[in-house]
Amino acid sequence: MEKLKFYLSNRFILFIFLSCLLVIVNYLFTGFFLPNTETKDIWFYSGLFMVLFSILFIEPFYSSPKNVITNAIPLILVFISIKTSFKNLTLWWCFLCSLVLLIILSIGAMALSQEDESQESTRNKIAHKLKAIAVIAGQGKVIYSAVFLAILFSYKSELIETVSDTYFFTLIILWGLILLINTKKIHNNFIFQETATSTTSIGEIFSVQSNKMFLIKLFENKKNLENFDLVKFRYQMDKGINTVNEGFIFDTYNLNRTKWAKVYTLNQKTEEKSKLKLNTVYHITEQNEIDQLNEQLKIEGFIGVIIEGSKIGNIKFEYSKKRNDLQEGDLLELYVGETKVYYQVIGGYTNSEKLEFKDESGFIEGEAMQLGVWNNETISFEKFGWVPAMNTSIFIADTEDIEIKDFELPEYKLGVIPKTNLPSVINLDDAVSHHIALLGVTGAGKSFLAMEIIKELLNNTKVICIDFTGEWKKMLADLNPVSIIDAEGLPVVETQIAKKENLASTKNPDKTELIKLRDSIQKKLEDYVSKYIDSQDNLALFEIPELSNTTFILEFTQYFIEAIFKYAKSHPGQKICLVLEEAHTIVPETNFLGDLGDYGSSKALVSKMSQIALQGRKYGVGLMVIAQRTANVSKTVLTQCNTIICFQAFDETSFTFLGNYIGKDLVQTLPNLKKYHAVVTGKAVKTNIPMIVNLKREIPEPPEE
Template sequence: MLLFSILFIEPYYSSPKNVITNTIPLVLVYLSVKGSFNHEAAWWVSIGVILFLLAMAILSLALSNQQFSPEAPVNKLSNWLKNLVVMFGQGKVIYSFVFISILFLYKAQIIDPVGDSYMLMMVGLWGGTLLINSKSMHSRFLYGKKKINTDAIGEIFGVQSKKIFLVKLFEDRKSIKKFDVVKFKYSMQDSNEYAIRGVVFDTYLLNQEKWAKVLQLSTDNGNNQTFDKNIVYKVSEKDEREALEKELNIENFVGVIIEGSTIGSVKFEYSKKVDDLQEGDLLELKTGGKRLFYQVVGGTTEFEKLENKNESGFIEGEALQLGEWQNEQLSFQKFGWVPHINTPVFKADTSNIEVQAFKYPEYQLGVIPNTQLPSVINLHDAVSHHLALLGVTGSGKSFLAREIIRELGNDTKVICVDFTGEWRKEIEALALTKDNINDFLTGDEHTTGLIELPVMSNTVEVIAATERLFSTIFDSAKAAYDADDPLKICLVLEEAHTIVPESNFLGVNNWDSKAIVNKMGQIALQGRKYGVGLMVIAQRTANVSKTVLTQCNTIVCFQAFDETSFIFLSNYIGGSLVQALPNLNKYHAVVTGKAIRANIPMIVNLERKV
């Protein structure tokens, strides 16, 4: 029995179960030889020691509770009893105790004698067996030799799509909270040479137990030999924790990619340390070796089914792909694939991107909210292919129009048609009439002209006067084009619903008026060829000529609320950004089109620092 215990069990195991295996046969042996003892007290002492070890082994197993951490009092007691019974109950010790006690009792003539030769043979066999392993037996009793990691918080019981680990927290470690940094080794990982580093993504209460979701963010090849597999350890040492939080970018962590994501847009489960994410904010993630940017366009509340009728609520965010930033082009390059599920998403930090300088006709409309990345428009393309500024009153249309007009003064004749009388207060412009308009177009003294019409209604007189003006401008541009000296002209149509109304919104009901509007639409269609472009400024798309609007290949749309505008704009910016229009902040706009350097629609902050 001694040989079997040493050679086949204890080199690999050392637990109370082995002690039970060793003591039960001895109890049976002592019961069978009770009659050989001359003094019954000696038999009771011997079997009492064995029964004590058996009882302590069973008790140590009974006290062990996997629902608590190793530092729990009940597990501490269980561990102490385990060390005690393993030290005295292992094969070498307990069988040696029996052998020596029998030898002593034999010499004391307390038990029936046996032959001396047999006794000598047994002593030799016992001594040889002990030499098989010279490891000190006392090391088993030293509590604390194997230091228990007091940072153990729970045990892994499931995995979701490789990067998310489900952890059942120990009963006395339920104070764990979101965004705590953790380390662990997973039993199915490729190598035992590294530990996984991550963050507590979320916590749940289920069936009187606390669960946690742990997200893998990186790996650590340092000294992690003390980690038990599938046990998760909290990083509690302050310096290490702060260094890891900075390295893992915990402050900017936003969430993880979830199901329903596509190449053009992703959905993510939102979980941020500081709840400050807003529509229009820029996000980043890494996939395929590239740093991709996405822009937040929406968020909804959802439920996740846990077990039976248990559910957990979370916020599902949506972000449109902008792509990889191309500094030389001052724009984004689309990436042609979808990120993996549970890919970490972070709030973008663009401070390490040095934006290269640019000059006219490139013009910075604004920046992507909370970043330094610019939204750049080519003003030549904006004018030649027509520009529309749309949005409710007070959203910033006229302010942006005035800035663009000043920039266009470098090489373009700008003519503003004004019904309100406000433009002459805001810009320096020559008052134009039919007598000086040709001189204005061909001269160098003035770059901006202003035509003020006396009424603000779409009467036949107003429409006819505007049509004659456009015809004069168009004819001058055509003549200059034919003479190989083309002009660059931008017509600014403030309150466009008055100048180029949709036929259904005409103030007069006769076919002559409709024919005039159609003729103006034809000028808009053909004017680009001769260097005449439009800047259309309107509050709603419903009452502006669609013939004119559909020729505007660059759109800057501020806050809007009417359904007609949503339907029209959805063809340009898509349904997700249309839903964002009512919630846009003041001086924020959705920009898209040929003149915008970015090749996709996006939300831009147009505020100016004073």
């Protein structure tokens, strides 16, 4: 039964069958296989034949004012030639005028239509109405039916008299049967195969953009599809005829007043005796199949596909996500061959694609930086040396099945890649010995992270915080820091420094006295430093009473740092970390020294302090530099910080400086970083690749900086 329906819906077989039926009917009633040469016989049979031919071969493919003119002009010429055969000239004039009117309407519709104007314009509205009237009235089955019926009824009495009324009504029935043909269900195939129901077919493959991306032209009644609706189809160029592609609607757009869709395939399977018609795309509507495929194809995690302009280190992708929740810093995954490679989102841009005529398709273009392949043994990413192919599928990274192995000091979990469990691990020994810088605006989380690191360092390192504001004394209160210089000793040191400054400012200072004062100050500070480092305490504060770039502050700090280095030189193996909060005050860039009176002397002091800081790692003394703007801090010191943690920043000077460390692309992410998110890179980081890390801990937030 199915095969019979299949063959009877073939347009060629149907045409042959009905044509033969007409011949048989004529023979049964007249004794002749073909009509005689009388005008009436030729025309009502020709009319019936043209109705059949038009329904099967013309109207399924064409329907426009041009086709109406093509149908009408030959009929006008014929009607003129057979005018004398009509007994009723009124009927003849009615037909002739109707055909002329159809031609006028069709020409008017084409003349008024303007592609460069809106469809809502008056001209296009009129053109659309004229076209609708002309196309409906000018269809082959309408005007040829009119010819058939006009001739048939004109000779009704003669037909009934010479043949029989049965013959007359048989012709009417044949005409009705031809009109009942459903053009949407007829096809051109001669090989029988069971096909899926036409109700789920949504369009036909028009072109192939890659082995995974197909462009389909949607059927007129299937324009309500949405992105991520699941589909399946068989494609004639696949290796096996039983190969079924499963995927989803990637995007839809209008082109030349027609609805189109991009279909992206994520899976292929073999399905014996598939009911899917070749090159026809079918909408998956059964809920069980939808749920199963959504899980199997990971639709919820799909992000987009690789597009032109991708490189080994950075990829570009056309963004398409079921839920629009992708953010900067999110981790992505894709496969290059059999290798899973991770990328981190660093940017997103709106873009448009030019189609034909004036049509455009808008989309979001994302950018991600390669982190590499995850190595669970080394707890780090390793760079991968190739670029993914065009249209490679990208997913939000799923890291739940990765079990992170345990590690201990000096390895320290700085944070995690946003929305994953993959840690960013640094070696605290390397971080301190080769200096670490925490940069970013106030309130971004610098002091919070500094305190977390200090807590870990206290296990094996002497930490000294140089505190200008008194804030560190409050923040570190729970850790019970000690003051290197006690309340009674600080005024004595300050007095001696002030005395030395006054003596140095005189016209002819006594150099011997100056040396004595300097040595005395140095000796007192060395005693304080030795007392602290030799004690059981691991956290101390070096408090300075003022916050300004004066020679007094700089010299006081210089003596103190010199005392630390002198101790370190004589006690090899002792690890000391100096925390320089508000670093621009301690090691300022020379352009920001301010009005210090003797500018040359102040500059020399800063240079000397920078030189001392640079030599510190030889003796186990490291720096933790905390600053808001790189422009204000000595570049000599900053360039020696081999580990950089950069929080949110806005100033161009910071962008220029940090671009050498983290790259120009990643610098653009700094203004958009969330609180406690930072770009991390450097020698101490296990993955020596710049990346965005979430540094937040699940503890109450500390006071604002």
